[in-house]
Amino acid sequence: MNRLRWRARRGMLELDILLQDFLERHYPDLPSSQQIAFGDLLELGDNELWDMIQTNQSVVQPEQAIIIEWLRTGKQKMKPPTKATLTFDNGAKPIELPVLSGNLGPSVIDIRSLGKSGYFTYDPGFQATASCSSSITFIDGDKGLLYYRGYPIEQLAQHSDFIEVAYLLQYGELPTAEQKQHFDATMRQHSMLHDQINMVFRGFRRDAHPMAVMVGVVGALSAFYHDSLDINDPRHREVSAFRLLAKVPTIAAGSYKYNTGQPFMYPQNRLGYVENFMHMMFATPCEPYVANPVLTRALERIMILHADHEQNASTSTVRLAGSSGANPFACISAGIASLWGPAHGGANEAVLKMLEEIGDVSRIGAFIERAKDKSNSFRLMGFGHRVYKNMDPRAAVMRETCHEVLDELGLNDDPLFKIARKLEQVALEDEYFIAKKLYPNVDFYSGIVLRALGIPVNMFTAIFAMARTAGWVAQWNEMIGDPENKIGRPRQLYVGEVRRDYIAVDKR
Missing domain, CATH: 1.10.150.250 (Flavinator of succinate dehydrogenase)
Incomplete structure (x- = not known):
């Protein structure tokens, strides 16, 4: 029993x-x-x-x-539980804790009063901790569900555009035609950077990683836009949100141009959000540039799929920084720094490196066997997901987009993409991968698409940051507007030395 x-x-x-x-x-x-x-x-x-x-x-x-x-x-x-009782094996008085239920997902035990009894909870990596309440994004990893404000991600990726999704995340509802037009027009008005910010770019080495440039330049925005830094003023928060959503693509494209030595390209208000970014990335003053609509739509889908993902490492970083009252530009810069970590935002970059390491279709079998070998530290990148224990709901959309792009550009015979397609086929048919539910995830396909679009590998995480800014801004704004918001202050389980007295250096 x-x-x-x-x-x-x-x-x-x-x-x-x-x-x-x-x-x-x-x-x-x-x-x-x-x-x-x-x-x-x-x-x-x-x-x-x-x-x-x-x-x-x-x-x-x-x-x-x-x-x-x-x-x-x-x-x-059975009625939903309303309280849980914590008992101890030393005869100490039990502690009653409230149980809270959301609209979807598991109930949570409210432990806020636990510290008054002299106890903390211990949960490294926050595996079972809800750090906040939020109405923005819902994930069910077992079922493979991802909702933005209740809308399934598959529907948004197929039928919506990034401007509409950014509005949805920020305001909670899909916009009317008039609201969307106003939101779009306002974003276009804020896309240009203060001219002196060009000097901030020039303070970096030309070979600086684009994410290093983005962390610095986004953080520096607070030095140029003083008129929207009162976080307790809803209008100031809204203006800051517009500025971040509009200027981060300009900064991302600028980090690429600076890295390659090409002149900066100013945003064009006549272009849509994603098309404008592609113009700033790939156009030069020497000749006109017209973005391929198939490629523009592919990048837009990548951005929609990456716009938010609940309380992940970078979003939690934005919230933790924001809980201290820091200005929004500093908070988003902190989120970019967190995203830069290879365990978070670098997965699609790792996929490309793995494909290059495999090198040829004939070597796929050997790498598959290495992945199955428990004694081998090698693992296939872009398969399985920490949150999704079933199929990543974003992967099916990205797979279709990937094939559209390769067909459009005639790249099906490209050696690297042939490896990717064969690897995908093997993984989807191999009993080992099926049993362990190691399906290709969104990073597997997005890395392939970004490379096909001509975006260099060191820009992959910058594209991710550009898309995730929509979620970060919405999460930050929700937190600041929450009357229960408090400065984040995690506690610890101390395992260091107990009290000891100082010893003079000549007696040690």
Whole structure:
């Protein structure tokens, strides 16, 4: 029974309570066939089992069907928990903690009062910690769901554009035609940089990484735009949001131009948001430049898919910096610095490096075997995801876009892209990858698309930062407007030396 109790402990609180209650009340009296069926059900993932209980879908195995029906009855009787009790094995007084439920996703235990009792929680990497409440983005990693303000990412990527998505993230609703036109026009008016910012660029070495330039220049914006730095004024926050959304693409393109030694290209208000960025990246004063609409749409989809992703490392960095009252330009600069880390924003760059390392289609088999070998540290980049335990919902859209771009540019016979397509095919058909749900993720396809667009590898994370600015700004604005907002101050489990007295240097 102890082993079963442990297996019945789940990540979803409602399911945990339901299974534990069933285990104690009914399991001991079940015939052995139904006890086995219950054990088999515990092998299912939380969301799969919860869906089976919630819906009226038929259960093929008869013994399991009986168990599910009992669990459904128990669920109908079960009210959502409102409190949890923390008990101690030393006889200390139990502590009651509120349980809060959102509109989607797991319930959370509110531990804010725990510190008053002399305890902290310990959760390195915040694996099971909700640092805030938010109404912007929802992720269900088991089901492979990503919603912006309730809208599935697949629908937005197929039918919307980046301006509309940025508006949605910022204001919570899709804009009317008039609202979208006003939002777009305002963004265009803010896209040009203060002329003296060119001198900030020139303070960097020509071979500086574009992300280093972006961290510095975005942070420096606060030195040029003093009229929108009162974070307690909603209008100031809105103006800062416009400026960041409009100017970050100009800065990103400028970091590329400066790196290559080409002259900066000014934004053109006649062009759309993504088309304007491509103009600033690839045009020169010598001749006209017209962006390919297929490539423009591909980059727009990449930006929509990367616009926000809940409370990840960079978004949490923006919120933590913002909780101190720092100005929005400094907060977004902090987010860019966090995104620069290879464990966060560098995944699509790592995919390209891996494809170059493979070098030829004939070597794919050897690399697949290395990935399967537990004693080998090598792993295939662009497969699987820390959050999505099923298919990355962004990957299907990006896969279609990838093939459109390669067809448009006639690059299907490019050696690197041939490796990518063959690797994708092998991974989707190989039983090892299927069993472990190591599907190609959005980074696998986006890296291929960005390379096909002619964007150098060292600019990949800068493109990511440009897209994610929409989410960062929305998250920052939501946090500042939250009446419960407090400065972030994590605690620690101290494992250093206990108190000791100073010893003079001649006696050590």
